[in-house]
Amino acid sequence: MLSAGAKEKIQRIIARYPVKRSALLPVLFVVQEELGYLPDEALHEVARWLDLTFLDVETVVSFYTMFHRRPIGRYHIQVCRNVSCYLCGGDAIREHLERRLGIRPGETTPDGRFTLSEVECIGACSWAPAMQINFTFYHHLTPERVDEILASLP
């Protein structure tokens, strides 16, 4: 299910920790990077590597918002809804994204290109309003900037 490279990376991660189970979150990130999400089969495999049960892994996965149990769009747009962004016009950015993409937060465009999420504070408060697309930060957003950013994505 995983490439040899990913498996090797996972073994390296596990070897670093004094207690195997500690490797769980970083290992899940490697799996998610490779597959785009975390299907049941992957959780079974992770459980085997770390001497855990499927349930051990599943309860952890469901606790953290950055793990996805279903495929999401190629670009995950995460727009901040918390107080500093709100004060600087974050709502207008979210509404603009909804209009441009034709989807609401939590939805994915039919072509699988974009998933839109509203998220809590991403640590960009002094440069609000802000969003992340996958792991990249975008600051000082305006509707025009958002259009430019979307157009620049490969």
Add this chain to the structure above:
Amino acid sequence: MEKVRVLSARFDLPDSHTIEVYLRTGGYQALRKALAEMTPEAVIEEVKRSALRGRGGAGFSTGMKWSFVPKDSSKPKYVIANADESEPGTCKDRVLMEKDPHAVIEGILLAAYAVQAHLAFIYIRGEYWYLKERLEYAIEEARAHGFVGANILGSGFSCDIIVHPGAGAYICGEETALMESLEGKRGYPRIKPPFPAVVGLYGCPTVINNVETLASVPPIILNGGDWFRRLGTEKSGGTRLFAVSGHVARPGVYELPMGYSMKRMIEEDCGGIRGGKRLKAVIPGGSSAPILTAEEVEQCTLDFESLLALKSMLGSGAIIVMDEDTDIAQVVYRITKFYEHESCGWCVPCREGTRWMRKLLERLLRGEGRPKDVDLLYELARNIFGTTHCPLGDAAAWAVYPAIEKFRADFEKYVRAAAVSVSAEPSDVPGARRLLVV
């Protein structure tokens, strides 16, 4: 007060994150000094003398915390740098790790030497992935120079550092929830005591500090605790990074001495309220800190004592500034929604209380509030306060009831609006309003 740059000294240098620049500007000299000339106890004493207090939220004395680690324990000891930075309004650790990762690493190594830990972790929120990579790269640079790993600088002291990603859960910034998370579990807070200094990660003595706290340690060791303390106030030593956001002309991350005037910071350093408007309110320490009125801001200085006297707190040093047009009910709604979302669900007052508060606020903001709703919201927040398993519940309550005390009109106006719309509503819409009962 004099503005000295201690933590931000390297921020404007090109390539400030590289080990070359760090070494050229006095980097790793404190580690050298400690390993060659100081006992672990002497390091702790110097940090105590500096009056350095935690930059993560609670403001506990750092030297004191380190001295609680038992010296005679046969168990391994650990150091954790808390880089979870998720408190709304807070973005200063991000700048610090981006611009000066080696200062964080050197601080971690000094803490590890002080408590004789041989393994340290940086728990960083997953959203900061680029910083995880930057820190990992910096650790390898430091290793290549003999600052990290076995037998550091030939001293016989060894310490390694692992950068560990969080995965999107605010509660994992709470120190014991963080340890659960680092152990590969759900991030549920533990009961204290025992405190982490005695029973922490893997049940072993653990020092956990915010990354900014740790980055303050190298200059303390290099220049002395007295020097650092004198930069700030008697009880709040040193300088601090303040993340300013909201309606100021120049939001940003500012390094200022503890005890600096909040008003001066807003007016001079941040260029005043944008658009020439008037100040209405400030949330002074991240979303968990009770809100201040413009009058309170007049007398407020940026130190732990002043905020305590105003029944608020300096928390994570995030200053959220709001102008006269701000609707405080809307602000409180955002913050309440955040706590509802981030409640780990372990205890009832927090899990159910935040949900109920959010629903009440939604009803008010929709213009469907009932005359008693503001009082109900107030009582609810008072009842959450002090009844929860961890401080997240208190924080959620603190975001609400002081705001009602100080800005009641902002909430009441929705009730009045509702009273008008109720009388205009046809009475034969069956159950239309009942659907929204909380």
